[in-house]
Amino acid sequence: LAKTTQPISMDSYEGQEVNITCSHNNIATNDYITWYQQFPSQGPRFIIQGYKTKVTNEVASLFIPADRKSSTLSLPRVSLSDTAVYYCLVARGGGNTGKLIFGQGTTLQVKP
Amino acid sequence: DADVTQTPRNRITKTGKRIMLECSQTKGHDRMYWYRQDPGLGLRLIYYSFDVKDINKGEISDGYSVSRQAQAKFSLSLESAIPNQTALYFCATSDFPLAGSQETQYFGPGTRLLVL
Numbered sequence: 001l002a003k004t005t006q007p008i009s010m011d012s013y014e015g016q017e018v019n020i021t022c023s024h025n026n027i028a029t030n031d032y033i034t035w036y037q038q039f040p041s042q043g044p045r046f047i048i049q050g051y052k053t054k055v056t057n058e059v060a061s062l063f064i065p066a067d068r069k070s071s072t073l074s075l076p077r078v079s080l081s082d083t084a085v086y087y088c089l090v091a092r093g094g095g096n097t098g099k100l101i102f103g104q105g106t107t108l109q110v111k112p
Numbered sequence: 113d114a115d116v117t118q119t120p121r122n123r124i125t126k127t128g129k130r131i132m133l134e135c136s137q138t139k140g141h142d143r144m145y146w147y148r149q150d151p152g153l154g155l156r157l158i159y160y161s162f163d164v165k166d167i168n169k170g171e172i173s174d175g176y177s178v179s180r181q182a183q184a185k186f187s188l189s190l191e192s193a194i195p196n197q198t199a200l201y202f203c204a205t206s207d208f209p210l211a212g213s214q215e216t217q218y219f220g221p222g223t224r225l226l227v228l
Contacts, residue, residue: 032214043116043202043219044155087154091214100217102147102155 004088009107018075020106022088025069033064033071036087036102044087044102048073075108083110115139116220118203124226125193133188133223135203144186145204145217146170146178148197155202161186193227200224 005023012018024033032051036044048055050062050071061074075082085105116137125131135144142163147155147170157170161180175197179187190197201223209215 034214034216041200041222041224043204043222044217045219046216049214049216100157100215104152104154 004090004101004103006086006088006103006106008104009109011109011111012078013111014079015077018078018082018108018110020073020075020086020088020108021070022073023070024088024090027068027090028092030092031090032092033062033068034089034091034100035060035062035073036089038085038087038105040084047086078108078110080110080112082108084108116203116205116218118201118220118223120223121221122224124228126228127192127194129193131190131193131225133190133201133203133225135186135188135220137184137186137203137205137218137220139205139207139218140183141205141207141218142183143206143208143215144180145206146176146186146188147202147204148172148199149202149222150199158188158201190225190227193225195227198225198227 034049035047037047038044048060048062050064052064055062063072085107087102087105089100091100119134145160146158149155156172158176159170159178160168177189203220204217206215206217
């Protein structure tokens with residue numbers, strides 16, 4: 001499983017766009033990149049997943065450059081309710097590993 | 113995810129006691145997991161199961177045991193609780209990932225355990 005590195009914490013203000021970058025230099029060909037969000041006292045929740053280029057859903061966008069050694073989660077116009085811990089995970093797709101490695105994540109604090 | 117429930121939500125116990133944490137799911141998933149979360153350490157995998165009667169150790173299984181006797185239920189036991197098992201415990205479920213994707217795990221609300 002590829003190791004990921006992401007900032008421990010970030011601050012933002014309501015209405016701003018937030019970009020959280022994750023490094024995964026040892027990503028393998030079959031690995032996918034997934035982001036989860038965790039609010040205090042709740043379990044993590046899937047946000048978005050991608051393999052390459054750009055993926056967008058109703059919550060966020062995920063940008064993955066051609067070399068796939070990093071990825072950037074983009075949250076448009078954040079609100080106070082986006083304050084949470086965001087985890088970047090890299091794991092093999094379509095396989096039987098079943099093992100997701102959650103690191104420390106990035107604690108995003110959105111201020112009014 | 114409301115389809116994944118955990119009981120109890122909070123538990124205080126004493127050192128040496130045996131306790132069981134229960135997880136139930138209505139998602140029809142085959143895969144179930146137990147994690148613990150400590151402040152500043154993210155989530156660590158304790159045990160996981162890909163099917164009824166299938167049990168696999170995670171990275172921190174010592175001091176824990178599990179039981180998977182039905183698809184919908186996965187129980188975590190602490191045979192003799194110790195204070196450093198004080199943590200937040202999460203159950204999660206997933207289905208076998210489709211080709212071209214990675215599995216998505218759905219987490220329960222967590223059980224906060226305090227061992228005195």
